Amino acid sequence: MGRVNQFDVSWGAPRPERADAARNRQHLIATAREMIAELGQERLTMDALAERSGLGKGTVFRRFGTRAGIFQALLDDGERAFQEQVLSGPPPLGPGAPPLDRLISYGQARVRFLVEHQEIARAALDGRQPIPSGSQSPLSQAHIRMLLGQIDLGPADLDLLAIQLTAALDGPLLLYVSATDLNRAPDQVERRLLPGWHDLVRRICRP
């Protein structure tokens, strides 16, 4: 909800969004959610979204820039809510617990988040964009980086380590686990991935 348009990457909004534009974005996102629920992501077309919203095609594209942009916006939206839990919710996810515990439960929460938003997350990938589309999951990466800073790891490239961990967390879901598995048995997937993350973090962070 904070961003002005698809080019506004910086957080401090340089200029407030015009009222009608904000209204339209809201409406577009809501309509997109409806259509995805009804038809599935692969049948969400830009034209149909525009028509059902009662807006012009041009508007849709100015808002989101590209088809993948819609899904990124949707994901951002969900991620923002999720991130609030993480930043100010109860321990061990929120502050108060030892950083290692927070890291572990963060990963577990994110696995659940990604399983839930799996369809949208896949559609937000875009092979044509030269730069990682909107730089994938920067919030997640930043949070992991922050927690790593509070753990004593000796000399290490913490920024890179955070990137690697983020990839090890997101990758198995987005790229490597078959969609069939996920749809048929999301529970089983979680039962495997959650301990996997736990184990990975323990291995990396032990002295």
Place this chain on the structure above:
Amino acid sequence: MGRVNQFDVSWGAPRPERADAARNRQHLIATAREMIAELGQERLTMDALAERSGLGKGTVFRRFGTRAGIFQALLDDGERAFQEQVLSGPPPLGPGAPPLDRLISYGQARVRFLVEHQEIARAALDGRQPIPSGSQSPLSQAHIRMLLGQIDLGPADLDLLAIQLTAALDGPLLLYVSATDLNRAPDQVERRLLPGWHDLVRRICRP
């Protein structure tokens, strides 16, 4: 080179490819390489590829199924050659060295491979495909899995660990490192990623 068409996922070819089809695939791959070198991946269109090859559009699509399929084929091609080095080349990459050393140098070789084929690798991603397009880099994953099996890691989900490591290896390049950085200073990227991989593996595999 081995696969009959985009639906043939199994390795043992059920039926040999017809001679003209094989010739056309060869020719298409070669032409695609030329055009990418001349124009860049984003300007490689299916129509242009067909015309320049002197073939019909239908042929191109039957061969590769989708635009991303072309890039997957190109990547497969390169990966196969790379994999031979790994399976039968000299140590520490090839067999003969201790598995931990092989794992480390494998990652380093793969980083170089991905930096080199970066453009194609990105284009091989496809957000619309419900299943991880051809299941991304299965060869790499299998090799890592094999090496992990030769290292004493105590009780662990080795298959999942291999997936996580593959993601931690590929992810930073495909998703998180900006394309600008890569193009301007591939050397610097390597200088950072190579030690990063070394460090990650040491952390995970120490007793």
Place this chain on the structure above:
DNA sequence: AGCATAACCGGACTTTACCCCGCTTACGTA
């Protein structure tokens, strides 16, 4: 060799992401 059949070929056709540009509307200033 001759034939049946399955695979392959090509290019016209459809769908859809994305661009363009003249018109309209909201907001800062006087």
Place this chain on the structure above:
DNA sequence: TACGTAAGCGGGGTAAAGTCCGGTTATGCT
């Protein structure tokens, strides 16, 4: 409150991905 202007709007236009199907060619069998 009136005005100038920058931002927003909409829908027709383009190009490229992906589909279809009638015609063609390779291959196995006799």
